[in-house]
Amino acid sequence: MIDKNSPIPIYHQLEEHLKSKIESGAIKADEAIPSEREYAERYQISRMTVRQALNNLVSDGYLYRQKGKGTFVNKKKVEQRLHGLTSFTEDMIERGMKPSSKLLSFEIIAAGAETAHRLNIKENTPVYEIKRVRLADAAPMALETTYLPANLIKGLTEEIINQSLYRYIEEKLSFTIHEATQQIEAAIAKDIEIKHLQIEKGAPILLIHRSSFLKDGTPFEYVKSAYRADRYKFIHSMQRGK
Amino acid sequence: MIDKNSPIPIYHQLEEHLKSKIESGAIKADEAIPSEREYAERYQISRMTVRQALNNLVSDGYLYRQKGKGTFVNKKKVEQRLHGLTSFTEDMIERGMKPSSKLLSFEIIAAGAETAHRLNIKENTPVYEIKRVRLADAAPMALETTYLPANLIKGLTEEIINQSLYRYIEEKLSFTIHEATQQIEAAIAKDIEIKHLQIEKGAPILLIHRSSFLKDGTPFEYVKSAYRADRYKFIHSMQRGK
DNA sequence: CAGTGGTCTAGACCACCAG
DNA sequence: TGGTGGTCTAGACCACTGA
Numbered sequence: 001m002i003d004k005n006s007p008i009p010i011y012h013q014l015e016e017h018l019k020s021k022i023e024s025g026a027i028k029a030d031e032a033i034p035s036e037r038e039y040a041e042r043y044q045i046s047r048m049t050v051r052q053a054l055n056n057l058v059s060d061g062y063l064y065r066q067k068g069k070g071t072f073v074n075k076k077k078v079e080q081r082l083h084g085l086t087s088f089t090e091d092m093i094e095r096g097m098k099p100s101s102k103l104l105s106f107e108i109i110a111a112g113a114e115t116a117h118r119l120n121i122k123e124n125t126p127v128y129e130i131k132r133v134r135l136a137d138a139a140p141m142a143l144e145t146t147y148l149p150a151n152l153i154k155g156l157t158e159e160i161i162n163q164s165l166y167r168y169i170e171e172k173l174s175f176t177i178h179e180a181t182q183q184i185e186a187a188i189a190k191d192i193e194i195k196h197l198q199i200e201k202g203a204p205i206l207l208i209h210r211s212s213f214l215k216d217g218t219p220f221e222y223v224k225s226a227y228r229a230d231r232y233k234f235i236h237s238m239q240r241g242k
Numbered sequence: 243m244i245d246k247n248s249p250i251p252i253y254h255q256l257e258e259h260l261k262s263k264i265e266s267g268a269i270k271a272d273e274a275i276p277s278e279r280e281y282a283e284r285y286q287i288s289r290m291t292v293r294q295a296l297n298n299l300v301s302d303g304y305l306y307r308q309k310g311k312g313t314f315v316n317k318k319k320v321e322q323r324l325h326g327l328t329s330f331t332e333d334m335i336e337r338g339m340k341p342s343s344k345l346l347s348f349e350i351i352a353a354g355a356e357t358a359h360r361l362n363i364k365e366n367t368p369v370y371e372i373k374r375v376r377l378a379d380a381a382p383m384a385l386e387t388t389y390l391p392a393n394l395i396k397g398l399t400e401e402i403i404n405q406s407l408y409r410y411i412e413e414k415l416s417f418t419i420h421e422a423t424q425q426i427e428a429a430i431a432k433d434i435e436i437k438h439l440q441i442e443k444g445a446p447i448l449l450i451h452r453s454s455f456l457k458d459g460t461p462f463e464y465v466k467s468a469y470r471a472d473r474y475k476f477i478h479s480m481q482r483g484k
Numbered sequence: 485c486a487g488t489g490g491t492c493t494a495g496a497c498c499a500c501c502a503g
Numbered sequence: 504t505g506g507t508g509g510t511c512t513a514g515a516c517c518a519c520t521g522a
Contacts, residue, residue, distance in 0.1 A: 183476070
């Protein structure tokens, strides 16, 4: 269950173990989990290590504590709609279209100044650079370049990015994608966009630059996209005072 | 500074101390704070206790860590602030520009189909229609048409809209502005936009359509704006699962 | 190399809760 | 009273950073 010799931290192993128990329903909502001291004893680890695991699960909303009583499983998170931060794939599905991609290039390069700044890494640090034409219902929708720090998002393959990068990051790498900031502007298509998006010279495009962050604030993605203005509107909502 | 005999936990005292230092600007953004070991030594407390304080500040977004380097102060929340729902006036001020307006027309008309739908009222219901050129630092920034249901937003005058419509709604009418949804797209400027925004034929513009709602869900505003693409980028942030 | 944050230990005392 | 979570200690080794 817990492998002390694993390069994966013990608290993280315990976290994942508990998370799967909770998600599978093996422990029901409002049921107590074993005490911190019992976990420490059972796995022969320090109680502080157990606490580190439980702390993370509490702040992620899986557990809640009660002084003098114990630690309990929270009610299942209501399934939330993806109105917020979504990948291209999720976005198109939400719009009722069928997403696909044509990979133009996929390589590891040295980060340039802009990319390094956006990803909060040093210049010339290795980053994945992924260039794709994004299609919706088999027609070009956007020309997109994604940069990912190679030291953070490890083990990327063409296979993975053809499936779902966000799912890989969340499920396989166990990172929590938290938020993104975007800059959206209008421009006239350049030659490369005219070519890949199959639009006319002088056609308008919607440029979206996105920086995405994990829960701890680490930037993990920088995406530059050019969307066909005749096919894509960016839709979002915002709240007063936030 | 740190009172070990206080009933307030040490980590919490350290947290508050650091928070006030950060908020007062005594430690600037991206500056390193003293190391965990130094705090432990300085206040004669355990490093784990220091870590507990820093962990909380990291998860609250005040600090970020870099392995092998140190712990640093994050940009102020207002600076990194995800632009919430703001008026043009508030938006420009936040961008460090001086907003002004040139009123083109201001009248009560019968709502057309699109406007009626957006404002959830019947067609031909009276609405204010306000057409303005929005200026930033005295240069044209956007051409904007605002529709407001006359039966809801009462007593509008030129005076008021030249000052602050949102403040009037919030303070004088005592409504709570809650949220808005926007559609953002790119287009080529039409003649009327070319004229009022003083841009060239074929220039790109950013079209923003906004529907705004009060806390009870009542739509109170429908705005169609055309921003000069060379002067304006729309910036926002969004969160995963929201 | 010395210094940093990341992880971990094996204890300790406290306040709180239930039987 | 015994068990729980909350706080805290005084160390330890690791990987990573920069000089």
